[in-house]
């Protein structure tokens with residue numbers, strides 16, 4: 214069994230997906246209402262933040278996704294008591310008895326998610342040492358952790374790389390530092406936040422990421438007693454405090470899931486009301502969605518995304534850090550762009566290998582050419598290298614059914630919606646991965662009228 218397949222099986226099993234393969238009969242518009250709950254990219258970090266508190270925390274709107282299960286498992290190994298109500302989405306985390314966990318038990322979670330690297334600061338504060346297994350997450354580039362390790366060294370951590378995982382100590386505790394990131398990495402910014410809040414003295418972070426999920430993590434840390442200020446020029450300042458309490462927080466909605474369903478509505482000529490979606494965090498997406506010919510209506514309790522009839526239009530997009538066009542929105546939108554009249558260009562500047570999913574779309578009839586050059590106006594780290602990180606999509610092209618294998622989370626969702634838009638029957642395998650970030654996607658597809666069979 215390949216590691217990818219193992220990931221998929223683990224993810225699928227954890228959400229009760231009967232099989233790892235779905236056969237779709239395409240051509241029906243997706244119509245109806247679905248709900249999105251807390252963001253995968255916030256909830257998992259908020260769970261780690263609970264480790265820093267001296268009292269229990271309550272996180273609300275937690276989705277039933279496999280990344281949440283992986284992080285719950287790791288927290289439990291460290292003695293955090295977790296109670297979960299999947300119906301309401303309430304998650305109670307009690308960190309009163311944080312303890313050392315066995316390396317072998319932690320290693321059982323190796324390759325499951327990227328979140329374990331964020332345990333470093335909280336565990337160093339609580340226990341003086343931490344062991345971090347090899348990370349997982351989507352294979353959409355090399356995804357090094359050099360910024361994280363550099364940040365932790367700046368705070369005073371002593372780091373040892375082992376054949377499996379990383380071990381670290383902080384014999385003299387952790388002390389605030391001045392840090393400048395080479396690139397506004399989401400994870401490295403969170404690393405600084407989760408470490409600095411209880412470090413001795415002040416921390417100044419330059420070139421920080423400012424994604425909405427990071428702002429919501431800052432909200433949580435402030436509720437716990439942290440002192441954090443955010444300047445307009447990507448500078449975050451943190452004054453370390455001696456103790457933090459628990460928190461009670463309603464998690465920010467998953468804007469990436471919402472954008473994915475929006476693209477599903479566009480490509481299937483459908484009409485989807487995404488309950489829980491909000492305008493503010495999706496401004497950049499909504500502009501592009503409108504330029505591509507999609508329509509939306511913003512309500513107090515969600516956003517209706519629909520194909521208003523007429524032709525879809527080509528767009529030029531460069532993915533970027535917030536407030537730019539989020540890289541996680543790119544893959545589902547590319548499927549819709551195969552139906553636009555004209556040539557679209559997508560320049561991926563966040564990950565060097567995020568177009569692997571397009572092979573399957575080409576097999577289904579899409580006209581997509583990948584290029585090594587930066588096909589966009591902005592500086593990109595991948596330009597002078599051998600990475601196929603720009604795409605030219607010419608449309609409209611009829612999509613027809615095919616047998617395809619899901620490569621990663623967003624690529625997988627893209628394959629589902631391509632199969633739903635295609636003429637004829639498609640079999641999509643390795644679908645368990647999709648449960649990493651899309652709660653109850655099978656039930657949601659059913660609610661929206663998709664025609665499919667889950668196979669064992």
Ligand SMILES: CC(=O)N[C@H]1[C@@H](OP(=O)(O)OP(=O)(O)OC[C@H]2O[C@@H](n3ccc(=O)[nH]c3=O)[C@H](O)[C@@H]2O)O[C@H](CO)[C@@H](O)[C@@H]1O
Nearest residue numbers: 254356357358359360361396398399400401540541563564
């Ligand atoms: C669980 C989670 O929240 N995942 C999100 C998070 O991933 P993640 O936090 O892993 O993404 P980063 O923002 O850190 O990565 C951005 C870029 O920085 C590079 N880099 C990062 C760290 C490092 O130590 N060295 C380095 O070179 C990466 O290879 C990548 O090219 O932000 C990404 C960018 O918005 C999203 O696509 C992911 O959905």
Ligand SMILES: C=C(OP(=O)(O)O)C(=O)O
Nearest residue numbers: 327350351541622623650
């Ligand atoms: C890349 C993603 O996630 P992760 O960082 O968890 O792999 C994603 O959510 O699209």
